[in-house]
Amino acid sequence: MKRKWKITLGLLGALVVVGAGGATWMIVQPPKAARVVDAGPTGQRVADNGIFANYFPAAGNAPSPAILLLGGSEGGLGKDMHALALLLQAQGYSTLQLAYHNAPGKSAKLKNIPLEDFYKGLDWLKQQPGVDPGRIGIIGYSKGAEAGLVVATRYPGVRAAVLGMPSSVVWDGMSGENYMFGSFNSSWSEKGEPLPHLAYKGQPGADGLMPVFVNGLKQMDANPAAIIPVEKFQGKLMLICGEAEKLWPSCPMTDQIVARAEKMAAPAPIVLRYKDAGHGVMGAPFTDAKARRNWAQLGGTEAGNAAARADSWAKISAFLRAELGVKGVADGAGPP
Template sequence: MKRKWKITLGLLGALVVVGAGGAAWMIVQPPKPARIVDAGPTGQRVANNGILANYFPAQGSDPSPAILLLGGSEGGLGKDMHALALLLQAQGYHTLQLAYHNAPGKSAKLKNIPLEDFYKALDWLKRQPQVDPNRIGIVGYSKGAEAGLVVATRYPGIRAAVLGMPSSVVWDGMSGENYLLGSFSSSWSEKGEPLPHLAYKGRPGADGLMPVFVNGLKEVSANPAAVIPVEKFEGKLMLICGEAEKLWPSCPMTDQIVARAAKNAAPAPVVLRYKDAGHGVMGAPFTDAKTRRSWTQLGGTEAGNAAARADSWAKISAFLHAELGTKATAD
């Protein structure tokens, strides 16, 4: 998400100062291709039937649970989620890290991404010989958490979802035309039609995009169809957020998800909140100082983000074990 945030913030800043001609040129430019990380020795690349992913099968011959793993708006198959995929694999989960935009064969911009891409990935997972099709979960963060919650409310049989830095609503597509000209596209589509979505409002602040989302949320009562109906998810839900978030208001949106679940008599989500963490609150525990410093640009302190990742991973592991099975300890 960090790389995408820098690109987006730079685009927004440029759109404020350039003339109409320059702005029009910038709008049509696709983002730079996202990094595609190799699956490595314990994984394999999947590239068929519209699916582009890295697959990490678990050890053992008995049918085991599986996880659909969704990164954020960085696109492609990023390094951060690759590290989490390896941890999930080691815990005994067949893990499919899915590329859903800004990758070969996918939309360059994160707008009107077909939900059918996620459905096909889940169908593929369930067909694998060693996967127990009755024990499927979704793990995602940021835009992947937004997609994950939408999919969990629409695709039957998802037993558990772990969503970091989540969204309570479907947002506009992430593209220049949306930021500059208004609400032109949704982030997601189904059967060729964009999902109802909430528009960005205002301009970014000195620290980033936060005001755009905060102001957008103020309009939610005028567009209730953009709210993700968490009560339609029949599985168990864990939400993770950092109170020092700088990118978007993930803790307030977490509160909105919890409130909607309560209002509709749905099971209460498990919530992990971390005071000194930001948009790097969830993921594989940090193993190097450079990565820790990079995520701190999106809020929180280095120590706070590192502690949150370590603590949340242990609790994610226990939660998934309780809902899907396999080992309970965090490696």
């Protein structure tokens, strides 16, 4: 998300000079192609019936629970979520790392993404040999957490959801139209219709995009249809956020999800908050210094993000075992 906004802001400056012709150019240009990581020796590529994903089946013949795994606005099939997919597979979860934008056969821009893409992924998972269709979960972070919560409130039978750096609302799509002209399209659609959504408001600050989202959230009372109805989710929910977040207000939005659940007499989500972590608070524990440095640019310290990932992964593992019934290997186990 940060890279796309930097590119966008630079282009907006150029538009002051080049005028309407430049505006048209900005709107029609696709983003740079996202990374598509190979599934590796324990996985397989899926390109079927509108699904583009990497699939990591659990070992053995016993029916296993399954996870729909959703990355963020980076699009494609990224390295960070690939590492988490391998950890989940090693613990006995058949895991589908789904691409939902900026990937082959998908919208280049994250706008009006069909919820049907996620429904297809869940349907596909439930039909796989060795998968128990009654034990399905969703894990996502950032925009994948936003999508994950929306889907969990609409798709029946999801038993558990783990959402990192989550959103309490549906946001505008990430497109030139929205950046230039205001609220023009949604991040998500269903049956061809955009979901109600909040607009980005104001300008990024010296430290990043936070003011755009903070100002946008002030419009919630005027646009209550954009609020994700967490009370419609019938499973168990875990939310993870970092209080040093710089990209968007994931901890305040976590608080809003919790408050709505309480107001609507829904089960209280489990919340993990980390003081010294930012937008890198959740994911596979870090294995290299470069990843630690990169995530620290979005808030928190390198040590704080690393500690949060290690601690939250152990708690995610325990949560999934309790809700989906896997008696897995030790929490810190890596890929086979």
